[in-house]
Each structure stands twice: as structure tokens, then as C-alpha cells.
Amino acid sequence: MIKNNHYKKILRRNLIFYMLLVLMISIVFSLFFTYTYYNKVNSSLINFERTMKLKEKNKTKEKVLKLILQLELYQNFLLKDKKNNEEVNRVLLKFIKTLSFNVNDYIFVFDSNGKQLIHFEDRYEGVNRINLQDSNGTFIIRDLIKIGKSLDGGFLEYTASTGDKDLSKDKISYVNYFAANDWIIGSGVYLDYLTQSVQIEQNKLKKELNNQLFIYMKYSILFILFFLIIGYYLYKHIEGLLDYYKEVIESKNQKLRDLNKLIKTKVIEVKEDNKKKDQLLFQREKLAFMGELLNNIAHQWRQPLNEIISYASISNFSLKNKKISKQELHKNLDGIVSTTTYLSQTIEDFRSFFSNSSNKEFKSTEKIIEQALNLFQPISKKENIKVLIENKIKDKFILNSFLQVLLNLLNNSKDAFTANHIKNRLVKIKLNFVDNKILISYMDNAGGIPEKLHDRIFEPYFTTKGDSQGIGLHMTYQILTLHMKATIEISNKRIEVDGMQQVGACFDIKVKEYYE
Template sequence: MKDNEKEILRIIKYLPVALILIISSLLTYFLYNQNINQFHSENQKLEEKYISLNKDLTKFQIEKIKSNILYEKKEQIKNLKKELQNQVNNAHNIAYSLYKNNKDKLAREEIISLIKDALREIRFNENRGYFFIYDISSGRNILHPIKPNLENKDLWSYQDTKGTYLLQEMNKILQAKEATYFNWFWTKPDELNKEYEKIGFFKKFEPYDFFIGTGEYIVDFEKQLKQKITRSISDFRYKEDGYVFILDFDGNYLSYYNKKYIGKNLFDFDIVAGQENILKKLKDKAMTSGYLSYQHKDKPFNKNTIKKITYVDSVKDWNWIIGTGFYMDDFYKDLEIKKKYLEESNKLALQKLFIGSIFVTLLLLFIFIYLSRLLEKKFYNYKKSIEKQMNDNIKKDNILAQQSKLAAMGEMLGNIAHQWRQPLSTVSTIVSGIRLHRELGNKDEDLENESFLKIKKHIEYLSNTIDDFSNFFKPNKLAKEFQLEDMINKTLQLVENQLVKENIILIKEIQNKKIYGFENELIQVLINLINNARDELVKSDEKKLIFISSKKNDKNIIIKIKDNAGGVNPLILDRIFEPYFSTKGDSKGTGIGLFMSEEILVKHLNGSISVENINYDFEEKVYKGAQFTIIFPINHFESKEYLS
């Protein structure tokens, strides 16, 4: 130890100085070369930085625009639904007003005719929207202003191209609620051979058991929305000349900075060098989104052929390719400016480097010489404090261990007394019986021999009890193989009489496993936990239960002990493993049982212990109690002897 201390002190004194000189020299040389290399590498990296920054910018612009498109589509559908609902509500109000004003004057069919006449000519949504009426129960059409030939026809069995029975579905839905949105397929007035998806709103008219509805073709709605979006994107700009283009999957321009291209095909213009396959490349890349580079001939304000890097994405359900890019000629302009700046800054940086290196070296030498002396003094003081702390900790641990053992011995002596009381009483009774027989002159050798065998049996039981308890208190412990179930059974034999005395029922659920470790240490931990549960249960007037279970996985053993004593006060739940912390009072508890249990599991068994309050069911009744969980590895301990 003394030789090591001298070596440490020499290192403290001389190593920092030597290291400073070496490191300072190497660092100066390194920084000099680094500065020169950086000057050259900056030129090489500038293009990568420029491309990376602009890639991020173009990707951000496209992702933002795509997000806006999807948001706008979603919002417009919401607005469309709201508009359809408002229109149907207005039509419903008109119909109900006619019914209310004429129900006592006109017949049912006459009122329905008034309603049909009132709604037949109403149009909205740029004259595409109209109202229709169907009988809910029969599927008979009552009003269809666009196809009057359908009126009074039974459409109960009508199926659209998706196989939906429209009127039957309406019957099911409107039986349960007053109104609903619905999607279905229907022919256009000018295209009778093809059905298009519609979105509509239907509302029940209670007086006559029919519903009023309207709808909008999705394709017409989207056509308007697409026109609005493409016009907006054509006018959009970012940076000086950044724009966004939109092509459909056939290569037709839907949006472009130069509006003369809109409505025409990509291949109508010579704006991409080698553009034979450009549409396929754009489409393939847009399906997964990504970057594409090519030679472009149509940069705003510059018609030269320039390398362009473009980020493209798609709006798949509209068959759109959206993209934007940047031109590399802007980079070369920035590069010339950057080169001049780097040359000037590099010269100045080298001058500062040499001056700073000399100053820092001298300063560090002074600081480290001072620190080495200070560390030498601190080392001696720290050494003394460590030695003192170690001695104090050893004494403290010994005291705690002894207190824990004494507390356990007190519990065990009580258990011995309980386990001996019955056999001793039986032996006393047998001896008294033999003596009484002899005093009465009734000498019976067979009876006496049988009595002696019983006495021998009870004496052997007492001897085995002494062996069980003496094994638990042996000071030298040796790691060995043992069965988990045997260890738990030994524990329960040591505390069984105390539990029986207090009418405590113990329930086991053991998954056996061969373990290599310290058996008695685990027994001590389990006894502590069972005794604590017992002390709490004796306060209870209801059925007293303790459960002990074990299970295993590939690496660990998990033991759980729970009771139905009501649990631990939440205010002290995180303190119960502290030394000398007890809720039993000075006369009953030392406050070291759970502390030593945690010490044994953590330091001797490389495990852990935790506690929680739980509610659980047992025999169709809910109980509340504390549950302790012990986890430790199956095969961790070295085969060595140690003092408990």
C-alpha cells in the first residue's frame, strides 16, 4: 500500500507537467495541420452543405404543400357535408311547414304533391344539387327532379356498382336515427352507362315515413377543389426563384410558374436534356418520394442548361406528381465568395493559433504545478477520511448484523418454546401414566415398551428441532446447491407454530428450482417478512392469510409474499427499508429486520426486494395487503465461505 501511495504521489507531481508539454506540442502541430486541411476540405464540403441545405428546404416545401392539399381536401369535404346537411334541413323545414299548414285541410297525397312541387325546382352547388324523396319502408321513389321517370318506381332492390342496396341500407339506418351521411354510387344525367361515387345527407320526414336527401358527386367536388389548389400553387414562390410544379401521371402540367405550360404536356416542350424517360423517373420517384437530378433548360430568368436537383412526392388518389428543386449554378456563385473569405480567415487563424498555443502552454504549466501540490495534500487528507469512514462502516455493519441476529434469535427462541411445549407435555403425561400404573401394581411390560417408544419418538423430534434451529444460527455460511421448495419448507417449519397459534393460514404456490447460493440467508429474509406479516395480522379480527409463491424464468427466481393485513401506510411505504425505522414501537421492533433483509439480498445474493400495496381476490372475496417481491439470480454466487 505504501509503495502504491508513493507511486501515486509521483504521478500527481510529475505526470501533469510532462503531459502538458507533450499534449501542447502535439495539439499545436495538430491544429496547424487541421487548419490547413480544413481550408482545403471546406471547399470540398461546401457543395455537400449547399445540396443538403437545399434538399431539406425543397423537401420541407413539398411536405408542407402536400400536407396543405390533404388538409384542404379534408376541410372541403367537411364543408361539403355541412352544406348538404344545411340544404336538406332547409328542404325538411319547407316540407314540414307545408304539412303543418295543410294537414287539417288537405289529404295526404295532396300535401305530398305540394312538397314535391316546392322542392322540385330548387338547385344549389352551381346548379348540380337537387333534392330527392324516397319512401323508407318500400323504397318507392317519390321525387327525383333530374330523373322524373323514376318517380313512383320501387327501387328497393337497386344495387350500385359496389353491391350496396341503397334503399335497404337507408331503411336500417333511419329506423335507428333521424338523419345520416351516406356514400353510394349513381349515374350522372349525361353519363348513364357509368356510376360515380356520391356523398349525401338523408333526413327522415316523420309524418309520412319518407326521407329527403341530396348528394354531390365526389368527382365534381374534387374537380373544383383541384382547380383552386393548382391556381394557388402556380402563384406560390419561395426564396428568389423557387416554385412548385404539378404534373399528372400522364405528364400534363397542372401547375407551373410559367402559366403557358398549364394544360399542356411535358413532352410538348424541350426543357429537360434527354427527357425521353423523365416522366417515368419522376413518377417512380414520386410514388415513394425522393430526390432526382437532371439537366434543366427552363430556370426563371436563365435559359441555359443547368443541373437541377428536384424533390418529388405524389398525391396518389389524384394521380398527381408535385415537386420543386434548386439549381447548382447558384452554388458556384457562393463558392467563389466563400473561397476568398476562407483564404483571409485562414491566415489570421494561423497567427492566433501560434500565439495562443504558447500562452496556453505556460498557463497550464503553472496551473498544473499548483494543482499537483494541492492534490498531494488532498490525497493525504482523503486517505485518512476514507480509512476512518471504512472503520466506522465496518463497526456499524457489524452492530446491525448482530442486532438482526439477536432479533431473529428472540423470534426463534419463542418458536422453539412453542415447538417443544407439546412433545414435552406428552412425555410428561406418558411418564406419569407409567408411574401411576406401577403404584397401583399394574405392571404391563407391553404398555411400558410402547410408552418408551413414544417417548423416544418425541425426544427425536426435539433433537431434530434443535438441529433445525442450530443450522440456521451457524455463523459460517457456504454457498451450495439446494432446492427452492426445500428452503421454503424449512422456513415454514421454523415459524409454523407461531402462525398456528395466531390462527394464520399459510398458502403456498411453489415452482421448484435447483439453486446455487446461500440458503440460510434466504431463510433469514423469508422469516423476517413472514414475522412482519404475522405481527400485522394479529391486529385483525377477520380471516388471516399469508401467501407465499415462487416462479422462475431463464435467469431469475421471483418470490412473492403477501398478506391481507390492509397494506402499508402509503406515507411510509418508501421508508420501510431504512435502518431503525419501525412502526411497532421501541418495545416490539428494532427497525433493522427489513433493512438487513435488503442488505442480504443486494450485497450477498445480488438480488433486490420491493414492496407494494395490492388488492386481490381469494375465494370470491376481495382482500387488501402488502406484497413483497424478491428477485435474485439462479446461478450467480461463487463457491466461497463468508461470515454472515
């Protein structure tokens, strides 16, 4: 339930992020399109203003050039009619004045001396205006005469009156030279007229821009609403899927919990079975080993028993014949006591080894080694195995089950000696105490164990001997790691035997000391 709510919170957070992302994208696109369209409109206005100005200039130039051409033709016609020059000039000026006269479309004429011949204000006609200046200090007539007499004429921008007092506007005029009469003929247009045209176009484009912005905003809102609806639908759909899969997962989890309980029960049962099986195998291995020990001990006990019989027989015969002194009798009795004590100790060692309860007891390392050697003595004597002990610790206690470990290792060495036909057989056991741990190093010269088998040597039922169950070293590992909480490592090392270096298996054991 908690996990499901967590996923729902994540889903809601992602939905909010998705909505904000869509909103930001919409705003960015709207701003981008607005900016793009604004630049387009602004560029159009600039181009329109340039185009309008160029168009008016071309129109004015064309009008002036066309007029000059008409004047030339008309003058030639009048002169052929044998009219004098003054009369021809009057006719030409009258013709010019009749063409068109308003403030934004009129023809002005003056001679090269600056005398105004035609102006839309009659009061300036006949007046010499050579020194006329605008508000910027430009000598308008002088500059127009200079431009007009140039090769193709030209344009001049200046500030001119509009006919109203105290009212001047920026104006652009084109002039050209009518050489036949020494006239400067021109026409111009006030720039505010162009500004008005540009303003009209600007208002038109602004209206178009506003319409376009409205369209962008409308589609942006629709875009946002569309994706919000899709996002909400996806959210509800995924939320429903989460609830559905929550139920499915809960059902599966319940089945898994039931299955885990069943598996745990089975595992416990299997462990118990394996434990019982291991105990039986260990016990069987123990009994087999004890059978071998008993066989060897039975053979070895013949001599102590013969000694007891001999001491008793001699003492009995001597007492009957009164041929034994008190000292000799005590000596014979001491021999019987010593021998029976040895036999009793052997029985006690067997009892300790065979008893499961004794494995939970703690004994000194010296006592355990002594017991191991006593139990193994019949075998070591029979197999000619020499056991050396280097014990550098005293009064350190260890679990009695370590006795089984030592006997297993000794028995393993005995089998290896026989399998590898080793003649000078040696086992060396070293005991040290470092960092509150008892270190036991067990070595033999039986040829060692192949390195590739080191990882498997403690596995159950693993053996390199055809007649072995493969339980001994596994039992050793189980006792050390599970019961004694110790560690064991295997390696091959060299050991000196009769002045010669030979290879053998080395078992390094680390176990914590027990404090009484």
C-alpha cells in the same frame, strides 16, 4: 506531463493557424485595396480620355465659331471701305492663314463645291477635292460640307493624311458654314495627340498606382509582422502559464491523491464500523425474534413434555403392577420417541437459525421453508396465522440465509396483522422456476403498505411501528441483495380470503439457483 504537451501542441497548431489567418487577411486586404485602386485608376483614365476628347472638341468648335465671328466683322469693315468682293475674300483668306498653322492646329476652308481654299499643305489649295475618300471609304469633303451647312455645324471623325506620304491618322474635325462667302470653315485635331496625352496621364497614374501598391505592401508586411510578434508573445506567455498551472495542478493533484487515500481509509473504516454495527443490529434483531420464539416454544413444549411424562408414568405404573402388555409398552415408547424427536428437531432448527456459519450453506427450498414454518409455528398458532405454500419446484438449492428472510417477512406480517386488527389472517408463499431463476412471491392480507413508503421501506431504522427498531426489512434487503445477489420488489396486491378479496403487501423475490 502528457496532457501539458498535448495542450502545447494545440497551442502551436492554433498559433500556426493564427499566422496563416493573419497572412490571408493581409493578402485579401492588399488585393482588395489594389483592385479598388486599380478600378479607380482605370476609371480615371477612361474619364480622362473622355474629358480630353470633349475638351479638344469644344476647343476646336470654339475656335471655329470665334473665327467665323471675326470674319463677319472684318468683312463688314472691309466692305465699308469700298473694297470689292474678290479683294475682300483674298484679305480674309490671308488673315485666316496667318492665325496658326501646324499639323495639330490649323484652319481649313473650302467652298460648297469642294474646292480647297486653305490647307496647311499649299499644294492642295485651289484643288477641288469633293471626291476625297479616307481608307474607310468615307467621302470626307462631301460629309464635311453636309455637316457644315447644318444648323449648328458639327463633328466628323475620319482618317486623314498628316503631310507625310503613306501616313494617315485618325482625326476629328469641327466645321461650320460661313454663309456670306459660301465657305465651309473647320479645324481638327489628330486623335494620336489625344492618345499621347492619355498615355502621359496613364504613365502618371501607373506610377501613382505602383507607389500606392508599394505602400500597401509595406503596411501589409508591417501588419503581418506586428501580429506575428503579438502571436508569438501570446504563445510564449500562454506556454509559460501552462507550465505554471501544470505545477499548480500537479501540486493540487498530489494533495487530492493524498486526501483520496485518507478518505478511502476513512471510508473503509466507516464501512467496517457500519458492517459491525449492522451485524450487531442484525444479531440483536435475531436474538429479539428468537426470544419471542423461545417464549412461545417454551409455552408450546409443555404439552409434549407432559405427554412424555404421561407415557413414562403410565408405563412405569403398569410394569410395577404387571398390567401392561408388550404392545402397549411399545406404543408408549414410540410416543416418547416421536415427541422427543419433534423437540430435538426444534432445537436443531434453532441451532441452524442462530448459527452464522450455517448462513453460507446451501439447502433445498423445501427444507428451508419447512424449517421456517417449524420455527414460526408457535407464533402462527398463537396469533392464529394461516400459512399456505404453493411450491412448484423441487430439488432447487438456495442459501440457508434465506431462512432469515422468510422469518423476517413472517414476523413483519404478524406485526401488520396485529396493528391493522386483521381477523382472518393469511400468508401465501408461491415458488416457481423461470429462466434459471427461483421466483418467490410472498403475500399477506394485512392491508398493504402505502405506496408513498415503497421507496423507503428497506431503509435502515425506517418504521411505521412505534415499538420497532426498523431493522427487519432492511436486514432482509441486505441479505438478498448483498449475500444472495437477488432482487426484491414490493407492491400491493389483492388476495382471496374466505371468498373475499382483500389487499395485502406482496414481496417478489428473484434469486439464481445454486447447483450442487
